[in-house]
Amino acid sequence: MKFKRAGNVGCYWRNGQFLIRNHRTRANIIADPIAARILDLFTDWADPQEAAKDAGLDPKSVDDAAAALHDAGVLLGQEDDTEDAPDERLRARWDPWAPEGAAFHFATRNDAFADASDELKDELAAGGRPALFKTYPDADRLFLPRSSTRLDAPLERVLHARRTHRAFSNRAIAREHLATLLSTTFGPKDFIAADQFGTLMLRTSPSGGARHELEAYVAVFDAEDVDPGIYHYSVRDHCLELIASGDYRPRLADLCGGQQGVEQAGAVVVLTAVIERLTSKYRHPRAYRVMLMNAGHLAQTFVLTATALGLGPFQTAAFHDEGVESLLGIDGIAEPALYVLTVGVPATDDQGRVTYLHGPTTLESAGITRFDATDRHG
Ligand SMILES: Cc1cc2nc3c(=O)[nH]c(=O)nc-3n(C[C@H](O)[C@H](O)[C@H](O)COP(=O)(O)O)c2cc1C
Structure with a gap:
């Protein structure tokens, strides 16, 4: 044979x-x-x-x-x-x-759901729990206002208004808007007692096992009363911890392949993952999928919150991982960068209408589109 x-x-x-x-x-x-x-x-x-x-x-x-x-x-x-x-x-x-x-x-298909084993529970109880928060205790800290801008726009309006913005005005992001965006997306909403896992944080987005392995780094380009620079957002203290001051627009735009929507933004937020927060509980490769799903959830909360604040969000998976990680000062192994989100005040035309890269559909574009899957492979 x-x-x-x-x-x-x-x-x-x-x-x-x-x-x-x-x-x-x-x-x-x-x-x-x-x-x-x-x-x-x-x-x-x-x-x-x-x-x-x-x-x-x-x-x-x-x-x-x-x-x-x-x-x-x-x-x-x-x-x-x-x-x-x-x-x-x-x-x-x-x-x-x-x-x-x-x-x-x-x-990683068909992995059976398995509860944490007794050995794992013992190991965690014996001190194997990773820290809930990441902080930079020696960094200069910029505390953000707690008074949050009300997010009272109707959900339906926010959902339909959300678009990816690649063109921004040259107006700075209000400090209070930046604070609200960060705390609403990344801040703790509450805490729960999770048996042998200890106290876990809850956010406005779901997270597999409430592990909340994702961290946020903020490159501020143009925000009121916040000096340009790269910061880590301290979830615990609602403050920006300075990693490097200066204008990183051209560097970040370059690391994102020169995509429109990065250099023109008011701020860039990089989602990273502290791998140990997931691997300490989930010891099978399928959990990698969960991590990416978690990043998607946080990103969607980010873009909806930005929209509700009247800001324009943009997201990209196209970035040079190592370059971004070295800019943030993370090693890419214990903590890799996963997702780049940007935000700014949307650009408008001379009639005050927000401008987008792609206009509404036309007869011409409909003419070259295959709307139905008619072959047998679909
Ligand atoms: C995971 C992900 C990655 C994306 N990457 C890029 C990108 O690299 N460059 C870009 O211009 N837009 C990027 N986008 C934006 C999409 O192109 C955009 O969401 C899509 O065209 C639909 O438009 P809308 O967001 O305005 O509804 C990305 C969106 C997602 C969800």
């Missing part, structure tokens, strides 16, 4: 053992690393005996290895060669994201 390597196979070491894994099916086998050499013979359909001969390897060993790798699900047998075989569909639809994106997605 002919064999071919499955579409999304990864080889790596785990706990000192060489592991070959079909990420799509999550089938895996611990093998001698020489098995990677055998897998390499089966990029296209190949007969083990012939492939062995071509490669100058012992046919019997290759035959045996191929059978074992087929049993383990990392080599496909010819009976799997149908046009709509899952591997073919994966190749067709996920190819632009392969192998890393597809590997992560499929490798």
Whole structure:
């Protein structure tokens, strides 16, 4: 029988053992690393005996290895060669994201929900709990007003008014608006007693396990009575902790690929994650998904709050991670940067209307649009 390597196979070491894994099916086998050499013979359909001969390897060993790798699900047998075989569909639809994106997605599917184990609870109770807050005790601190601007715009109006703004006026963000935006999005709303996990914070956004691993760093470009610079927002003390003073507009715009919406903004907020707050409880890779979801929740609260304050938000995932992390003074390992949000006073035209990059739809744009999925793959 002919064999071919499955579409999304990864080889790596785990706990000192060489592991070959079909990420799509999550089938895996611990093998001698020489098995990677055998897998390499089966990029296209190949007969083990012939492939062995071509490669100058012992046919019997290759035959045996191929059978074992087929049993383990990392080599496909010819009976799997149908046009709509899952591997073919994966190749067709996920190819632009392969192998890393597809590997992560499929490798973390179907993980069973598991409550924290007794060992984990004991470990946490014995002092393994990460700190709830991050602070920079030696930094210069700028305390922000507690008196919050009322957020009493009707929810329906805020939801429909929210747009991504890439053009801003040259008016500074009011200090009270900046304070309200930060405290509403990132500040603690309440605290709960969570048994062995201790006291946990609640925010206006949900967070997996209330771990609230996300921190906010603020690059102030143009805000009333706040000197330009890079700050950490202290969630505990509702203050800005100075990391570096100065005008970082061109640097941040450059780190975001020169995108319109960064340099013109009044402030840029970078969401970062203190990884240990999640890994101390969630010890499986699927929790990485939770972290990104959490970032999305906080970002949506940020943009809706900004909208309710009459400010214009913008968000981007397109930034140079290492450059942004080094600017914030974080290592990108214990605490990586995840998301860049900007905010400013929206630009208006000479009639006072807010301007957007894209106008309403036209007959021309409708004419080049495929509105319905009519082919059988949708
Ligand atoms: C995760 C995420 C990443 C985004 N990245 C960018 C970006 O890199 N550049 C950009 O101009 N807009 C970016 N946007 C904004 C989207 O283009 C925008 O939300 C979309 O065009 C819909 O427009 P609206 O937000 O005004 O409704 C991003 C939005 C999200 C949610």
